[in-house]
Amino acid sequence: MHASRPVSLATRGLRKDFERPAVDGLDLTIYGGEFYCLLGPNGAGKTTTLRMVVGLLRPDGGTITIDGIDALARPEDAKQITAWLSDEPMIYEKLTPYEYLEFVAGLWRIGAAAAQARARDLIGWLGLEDQAHTRCEGFSKGMRQKVALAGALVHDPKLIILDEPLTGLDAGSARLVKNVLRERVAQGGTVIMTTHILEVAERMADRIGVIANGRLIAEGTLEELRVKTGTGVASLEDTFLALVADAAA
Amino acid sequence: MTTPATLTWLAGHEFRLGWRDLTSLMTAGGRRRRRNAILAIVVFVVAMHAFANWVVKNYATIDIGADPLILLTISSTLLLSWALLLSQAMESVTRIFYTRSDLDLILTSPVSARKVFAVRMARIAGGAAMMALLLASPFINVLVWHGGPRWLAAYGVVAAMAATATAVALALTVGLFRLIGARRTRLIAQIVAAVIGAGFVIGLQILAIFSGGTLSRMAALHSPWLLERVPEAGSFMWLPAYAILGDRMALIAVALGGLIILAGAILLFSGRFGEHALAAAGVSAAAVRQRRGSLRFRPRSPASALRRKEWLLLWRDPWLISQTLMQILYLLPPAVLLYVTFRHGTDAFVVLIPVVVMAAGQLAGGLAWLSISGEDAPDLIAAAPVTPARVLTAKIEAVLGGVALVFGPLAAVMAFESVYAAVVMALGIVAASAAATFIQICFRAQARRSQFRRRHTSSRIATFAEAFSSVAWAATAAVAAGPSVFALIPMAVALSILLGIWVVRPRAA
Numbered sequence: 001m002h003a004s005r006p007v008s009l010a011t012r013g014l015r016k017d018f019e020r021p022a023v024d025g026l027d028l029t030i031y032g033g034e035f036y037c038l039l040g041p042n043g044a045g046k047t048t049t050l051r052m053v054v055g056l057l058r059p060d061g062g063t064i065t066i067d068g069i070d071a072l073a074r075p076e077d078a079k080q081i082t083a084w085l086s087d088e089p090m091i092y093e094k095l096t097p098y099e100y101l102e103f104v105a106g107l108w109r110i111g112a113a114a115a116q117a118r119a120r121d122l123i124g125w126l127g128l129e130d131q132a133h134t135r136c137e138g139f140s141k142g143m144r145q146k147v148a149l150a151g152a153l154v155h156d157p158k159l160i161i162l163d164e165p166l167t168g169l170d171a172g173s174a175r176l177v178k179n180v181l182r183e184r185v186a187q188g189g190t191v192i193m194t195t196h197i198l199e200v201a202e203r204m205a206d207r208i209g210v211i212a213n214g215r216l217i218a219e220g221t222l223e224e225l226r227v228k229t230g231t232g233v234a235s236l237e238d239t240f241l242a243l244v245a246d247a248a249a
Numbered sequence: 250m251t252t253p254a255t256l257t258w259l260a261g262h263e264f265r266l267g268w269r270d271l272t273s274l275m276t277a278g279g280r281r282r283r284r285n286a287i288l289a290i291v292v293f294v295v296a297m298h299a300f301a302n303w304v305v306k307n308y309a310t311i312d313i314g315a316d317p318l319i320l321l322t323i324s325s326t327l328l329l330s331w332a333l334l335l336s337q338a339m340e341s342v343t344r345i346f347y348t349r350s351d352l353d354l355i356l357t358s359p360v361s362a363r364k365v366f367a368v369r370m371a372r373i374a375g376g377a378a379m380m381a382l383l384l385a386s387p388f389i390n391v392l393v394w395h396g397g398p399r400w401l402a403a404y405g406v407v408a409a410m411a412a413t414a415t416a417v418a419l420a421l422t423v424g425l426f427r428l429i430g431a432r433r434t435r436l437i438a439q440i441v442a443a444v445i446g447a448g449f450v451i452g453l454q455i456l457a458i459f460s461g462g463t464l465s466r467m468a469a470l471h472s473p474w475l476l477e478r479v480p481e482a483g484s485f486m487w488l489p490a491y492a493i494l495g496d497r498m499a500l501i502a503v504a505l506g507g508l509i510i511l512a513g514a515i516l517l518f519s520g521r522f523g524e525h526a527l528a529a530a531g532v533s534a535a536a537v538r539q540r541r542g543s544l545r546f547r548p549r550s551p552a553s554a555l556r557r558k559e560w561l562l563l564w565r566d567p568w569l570i571s572q573t574l575m576q577i578l579y580l581l582p583p584a585v586l587l588y589v590t591f592r593h594g595t596d597a598f599v600v601l602i603p604v605v606v607m608a609a610g611q612l613a614g615g616l617a618w619l620s621i622s623g624e625d626a627p628d629l630i631a632a633a634p635v636t637p638a639r640v641l642t643a644k645i646e647a648v649l650g651g652v653a654l655v656f657g658p659l660a661a662v663m664a665f666e667s668v669y670a671a672v673v674m675a676l677g678i679v680a681a682s683a684a685a686t687f688i689q690i691c692f693r694a695q696a697r698r699s700q701f702r703r704r705h706t707s708s709r710i711a712t713f714a715e716a717f718s719s720v721a722w723a724a725t726a727a728v729a730a731g732p733s734v735f736a737l738i739p740m741a742v743a744l745s746i747l748l749g750i751w752v753v754r755p756r757a758a
Binding site for chain 2: 054055056075076077078079080082083084086090091092093094095099102103104105106107108109111112113115116119135151
């Protein structure tokens with residue numbers, strides 16, 4: 001199925017130790033145009049993995065390749081086509097969304113005209129028109145997350161990596177974010193997302209990876225995971241709990 | 250155990266919060282840092298007592314007399330200290346208004362908000378008194394040691410001063426709220442606090458310059474013009490001075506007066522405090538719209554985008570602006586001195602240059618912390634396709650650009666009088682700013698910009714090094730302006746400080 005598609009992200013033997021191994025020889029292969037959800041219990045190593053992929057943490061071992069670029073040897077080239085969005089949106093309180101997007105466009109060396117057009121589109125899609133020139137300091141969590149998402153998309157990344165992006169969002173904002181991500185995948189982009197909301201993974205993911213103790217314990221479509229656990233038509237929640245229980249046993 | 254929700258229970262809660270705030274400010278929570286903090290306090294107390302012994306030992310036997318010069322000197326010193334206390338109290342009151350922290354909990358609890366805020370105001374007074382006593386007690390102790398227990402009355406006077414300073418701070422801040430509203434009060438109150446703190450010293454210095462041509466405050470007090478106009482010996486204006494000298498009735502009057510004024514302010518303002526605090530909390534939630542003039546994106550390199558971002562954030566930081574204004578305000582006395590001296594045809598560079606250089610170093614230290622450590626979106630910067638070296642370079646450029654913007658015009662004006670002095674001043678500004686930035690780079694620790702007030706807790710070494718480095722560069726510039734080759738000596742000291750910082754810097758930085 002994936003043979004004809006380019007690999008968007010590949011990790012081989014990825015390892016990171018804190019006081020104990022947080023990520024323990026992780027091999028991941030995610031293809032272009034794929035919506036991939038990374039699931040796992042708290043402390044499984046999901047966030048550590050993603051932070052290493054986007055260059056926020058230096059791995060203790062292993063390799064990371066993004067769209068054929070060695071992300072450890074050529075981090076700037078890899079970052080140029082990658083976007084990162086965490087659960088706690090980090091934006092500047094004293095900047096307006098428009099100024100924030102202009103700043104991000106500058107960091108990613110996007111031409112002014114292209115960035116401006118893209119910023120206008122994003123601000124429109126995310127319903128931020130009325131707040132585009134208002135400082136972010138009074139924004140709600142959902143509004144901040146939208147601004148951060150717009151910042152992540154303004155440079156038109158090939159690979160978008162999101163860590164719990166729906167945490168704390170209201171239903172309307174969550175739907176908006178999901179629609180924007182679906183749109184990106186439809187246009188050929190790759191989305192990798194961690195979430196604790198299993199219904200989201202069930203509905204949106206092309207493939208799901210389950211991590212426990214820093215290792216990939218299962219991977220595939222929801223159907224493949226069900227087959228693997230022998231849970232039949234069970235929900236992803238049942239399947240996930242069965243996989244994690246097996247790994248712990 | 251006290252009954253919950255009573256005044257004493259609330260006071261106990263406030264005391265616990267205040268104590269933890271103080272210890273965390275001094276130790277940043279580390280056990281080793283706590284030991285170091287205790288050691289530093291012991292050293293400080295001993296050094297202050299030695300210093301106090303040198304300064305006030307000879308005054309311990311002064312009688313409660315009617316010498317107007319003594320009364321004037323003591324009263325002026327008290328007024329000066331009171332101005333600083335008022336400044337500190339205003340800063341505390343403003344902070345309590347604008348810090349949301351437990352406001353939701355307080356205002357949704359069944360406890361009377363008036364009661365809670367009354368206790369909180371008393372805490373501000375307590376904090377101000379503690380800070381004042383910390384600095385005054387070595388002097389009082391030395392006076393008691395050499396002059397007898399009558400000097401213990403000074404403790405009562407200091408407490409009364411803290412009480413009145415808090416009361417006036419409350420009145421001023423609440424007055425500002427009513428006059429200009431919650432949005433503008435924060436910035437204006439910070440500026441007023443800074444100006445009050447600095448203004449009295451500066452005013453006296455300017456007076457001294459005009460009357461004696463020196464920066465000595467005491468010269469102004471000795472002027473016959475002033476001595477002829479002071480009130481009679483029996484005037485109530487001298488009550489605090491008499492109280493300090495051990496007059497019991499004066500002490501009772503001052504202490505009672507202080508308590509009554511504070512109690513009156515608490516009664517008057519505690520009811521409105523919740524209302525104003527809510528309005529202040531609403532400010533952070535209220536929209537601040539920028540002009541729509543920036544609709545067009547401009548082509549920018551990562552470095553240019555970073556510099557612009559830093560400058561925008563600095564420009565929109567009200568606290569920083571008030572601090573910068575204060576730095577400039579401190580330059581006023583030497584500027585006046587320069588004017589007075591030039592009028593008589595004598596060089597005054599030696600006085601002006603080190604003040605400017607030191608102020609530049611201090612400003613650069615603050616800006617460098619905000620730009621380099623106080624990054625609110627570290628993940629965004631780290632995930633951007635820009636090398637860490639380029640990010641750091643752009644931030645350093647933003648800091649030095651900010652310093653140049655403030656101090657460049659001063660050097661330019663100086664060039665009209667003497668090109669050599671202007672060059673020395675400019676080099677001094679660059680050196681002091683670069684040194685302060687270097688120290689911040691060596692000790693950088695990721696933090697939010699809102700933690701600026703607590704930046705000193707991250708490293709005492711960096712704090713002291715920053716101050717000593719500024720002093721050393723100021724001395725270098727002053728001697729070089731002479732001109733004299735002996736400027737190499739303070740320069741060597743300044744470079745040694747930087748070398749020491751490089752050696753002891755945390756390796757993770």
